[in-house]
Amino acid sequence: MMTQNATITEGEPPSASGGEAPALRVEHLSKTYLPGTRLRPRPPVVAVDDVSFALPERSTLAIVGESGSGKTTVARMLMGLEVPTSGSIEFQGRPLSVRTAKDRRSHARSVQMVFQNPYRSLDPRQKVGASLEEVLTLHTSLSASERRTRSRELFELVRLDARLLDSLPSDLSGGQRQRVCIARALACEARTIVFDEAVAALDVLVQAQVLNLLADLQAETHVSYLFVTHDLAVVRQVADDLVVMQGGRIVERGVVDAVLDAPEHPYTQRLLAAVPREGWTPGLQPGI
Amino acid sequence: MNSLLEVTDLRMVMPTTHGPTELLRGVSFTVARGEAVGIVGESGSGKTLTLRSLIGLTPRGSSVSGQVRVDGESVMDLSPRRLRGLRREQVGMIFQDPHAAINPVYRVGDFLTEPWRRSPRLERAAATERAAALLARVRITDPERVLASFPHQLSGGMLQRVMIAAAVMHDPGLLLADEPTTALDVTTQSEVLALMNEVRAEHGASLILITHDIGVVAAVCDRILVMYRGRVVEELTPAQLYAGEISEPYTEALLSCRPEVTRRQDRLPVVAAGAFDERYAD
Numbered sequence: 001m002m003t004q005n006a007t008i009t010e011g012e013p014p015s016a017s018g019g020e021a022p023a024l025r026v027e028h029l030s031k032t033y034l035p036g037t038r039l040r041p042r043p044p045v046v047a048v049d050d051v052s053f054a055l056p057e058r059s060t061l062a063i064v065g066e067s068g069s070g071k072t073t074v075a076r077m078l079m080g081l082e083v084p085t086s087g088s089i090e091f092q093g094r095p096l097s098v099r100t101a102k103d104r105r106s107h108a109r110s111v112q113m114v115f116q117n118p119y120r121s122l123d124p125r126q127k128v129g130a131s132l133e134e135v136l137t138l139h140t141s142l143s144a145s146e147r148r149t150r151s152r153e154l155f156e157l158v159r160l161d162a163r164l165l166d167s168l169p170s171d172l173s174g175g176q177r178q179r180v181c182i183a184r185a186l187a188c189e190a191r192t193i194v195f196d197e198a199v200a201a202l203d204v205l206v207q208a209q210v211l212n213l214l215a216d217l218q219a220e221t222h223v224s225y226l227f228v229t230h231d232l233a234v235v236r237q238v239a240d241d242l243v244v245m246q247g248g249r250i251v252e253r254g255v256v257d258a259v260l261d262a263p264e265h266p267y268t269q270r271l272l273a274a275v276p277r278e279g280w281t282p283g284l285q286p287g288i
Numbered sequence: 289m290n291s292l293l294e295v296t297d298l299r300m301v302m303p304t305t306h307g308p309t310e311l312l313r314g315v316s317f318t319v320a321r322g323e324a325v326g327i328v329g330e331s332g333s334g335k336t337l338t339l340r341s342l343i344g345l346t347p348r349g350s351s352v353s354g355q356v357r358v359d360g361e362s363v364m365d366l367s368p369r370r371l372r373g374l375r376r377e378q379v380g381m382i383f384q385d386p387h388a389a390i391n392p393v394y395r396v397g398d399f400l401t402e403p404w405r406r407s408p409r410l411e412r413a414a415a416t417e418r419a420a421a422l423l424a425r426v427r428i429t430d431p432e433r434v435l436a437s438f439p440h441q442l443s444g445g446m447l448q449r450v451m452i453a454a455a456v457m458h459d460p461g462l463l464l465a466d467e468p469t470t471a472l473d474v475t476t477q478s479e480v481l482a483l484m485n486e487v488r489a490e491h492g493a494s495l496i497l498i499t500h501d502i503g504v505v506a507a508v509c510d511r512i513l514v515m516y517r518g519r520v521v522e523e524l525t526p527a528q529l530y531a532g533e534i535s536e537p538y539t540e541a542l543l544s545c546r547p548e549v550t551r552r553q554d555r556l557p558v559v560a561a562g563a564f565d566e567r568y569a570d
Contacts, residue, residue: 237548260550
C-alpha cells in the first residue's frame with residue numbers, strides 16, 4: 001500500500017522545471033538477490049521492489065528507511081555498483097551505462113557518492129591532497145599546478161585548512177575526513193551527489209557546518225542531492241522531497257514538510273515517533 | 289556516603305611530537321547510586337577518555353593524575369587483579385559498534401557463557417541455561433537461535449541487546465555506555481534505550497551515557513555534563529535544558545546547531561572552530 005501525500009507523482013515531481021530532463025529519474029527499479037550457489041540455491045531475496053522517483057535539478061530528495069529497507073541498495077544501483085534486476089535509471093535523460101571504462105568515467109561526472117564511514121572511504125597511505133588531485137587528473141585537463149590550486153579551492157569550499165592537504169587520513173578527525181570525501185565528490189563537478197548516511201557520523205557542530213555548506217553549494221552550482229538516511233531531523237533541514245522505504249518498497253512519498261507534518265503511513269508515523277525530543281521516553285515496541 | 293562514583297580533578301597528559309598535550313584538564317563529578325548521568329560534547333572533548341579512565345583503561349604513555357573512586361575504592365591504586373575484578377563484576381560496559389566489540393569468530397553462546405565457565409566453573413549446560421535466562425532479560429524471545437549464531441548473523445540492534453546482556457551479567461552497580469545507539473536506526477535506538485532503563489531499574493544500577501545526541505541524553509538521564517576540551521563546562525538537568533536555563537554559550541551552541549525534526553531552519557547556527565577556546569582556557 002502506498003499513501004500519496006501532497007503532490008509527487010511517480011516520475012513527475014512538483015518542482016520539475018518545464019520539460020527539462022531531471023538530474024535523475026528512476027523507474028520501476030527492482031533488485032532481487034539469489035543467495036546460495038547454482039547447485040544449492042536458496043530462496044531469492046527481493047531487496048528493492050518497483051521503486052520509481054525523480055530528482056529535479058538543484059533539488060534534494062531524501063530516501064528514508066531503516067536497515068533492510070533497500071535504501072542503500074537503491075543508492076548502489078545508481079552508482080553502478082549493483083546491476084538492477086529490472087527497471088531503468090537515467091541521469092539527465094541518458095540511461096545509466098557502466099560497461100566500459102569511458103562509460104564509467106562519464107558516469108562519475110554525472111553522479112558521485114559520499115559513503116557513511118569516512119574511516120573506510122580514503123586510502124590510509126595516500127595524502128588527502130593527492131587523493132583529491134587524483135580525481136582532478138582523471139576528470140579534468142588541468143595542469144599539475146592548476147590541480148594544486150583547485151585542491152586548495154575545494155578545501156576552502158568545505159572549510160578545511162589548506163595546510164591539511166599534506167596530511168594522511170589518520171591525522172584527521174572523522175569530521176575532517178568526511179569533508180575530504182565531500183571535496184572529492186565535488187572535484188569533478190558532478191550534477192548529482194548521493195549521500196549514504198554521510199552526515200550521521202559527524203558531531204552536531206560539524207554536521208551543521210556541512211549541511212549549511214551543502215545548501216550554499218546547491219544555490220551556487222545547481223547540484224542535486226540524494227540523501228539516504230534515517231535521520232528525520234536532517235531530512236527536514238536539507239530535503240525538498242521525501243520517499244519512505246520499507247521492505248524494498250516505497251510506502252509514502254511527498255514534499256518533506258507535508259510528510260513530516262502529517263505522515264499517513266503507519267511506518268512513517270512510527271519512525272517519527274521514535275525521534276527523541278522534549279517529553280519523549282524510549283519505548284519497547286510490540287512485535288520486534 | 290551516597291555516591292557510587294567520585295571523580296576528582298582527573299587530568300591526563302599525552303606526549304606528542306608537538307610536546308605534551310593536555311587531554312583531560314581537571315574533570316570532577318559524582319554519580320549517585322541509581323542515578324543516570326549523560327556526557328555530551330564534540331569529538332575530542334574527552335568524553336570517552338573520561339569514561340575509560342573510570343575502569344583504569346588509560347592510553348599507553350599517558351600520565352594521569354587526580355582521583356577516581358568507585359564504591360569508595362581508588363581505581364588508580366588497584367592491583368591488576370582487583371582491577372580485573374572491578375571490570376568483571378562492578379562495572380558493565382556497552383560500546384558503540386557491537387559488531388566491533390564482540391569477537392566475530394565465536395558464537396554468541398561462547399561469548400556469553402565464557403565468564404561462567406571460568407570463574408564459577410559451571411558445566412556447559414548450566415552456563416548455557418544462565419545465558420539463555422540473561423537473553424530473556426533483554427527480551428530476546430528465541431535465545432537458542434541467538435546463542436547458536438555468530439555475531440555477523442545478527443542485526444546491530446539484536447547484537448547490542450547481547451552486549452547489554454553481557455554488561456549486566458554480574459549485576460554491576462555501574463553501567464558505562466559509549467554511544468550505544470549511534471549506529472542504530474531510530475526505532476531500534478528507542479528499544480535499546482528502553483532496555484537499558486529496564487535492566488538498570490532491576491538492580492538500581494547507575495549509568496553514565498556518552499552520546500553526541502543531546503536529545504537522547506535528555507530523555508534517559510537525570511543529569512547532563514557538558515564537556516569541552518577535556519573539562520566539564522556545565523552541569524544541568526534535562527528540565528533546565530528544555531526550559532532554556534543554560535548558562536554556558538557552548539551548551540547553547542550544541543543545542544542550537546542541531547537540525548530539528550519539527551521545523552526547517554533557514555540556516556543552522558555555526559560555531560567557528562576554537563570559538564570557545566578563550567572562554568574555557570585555564
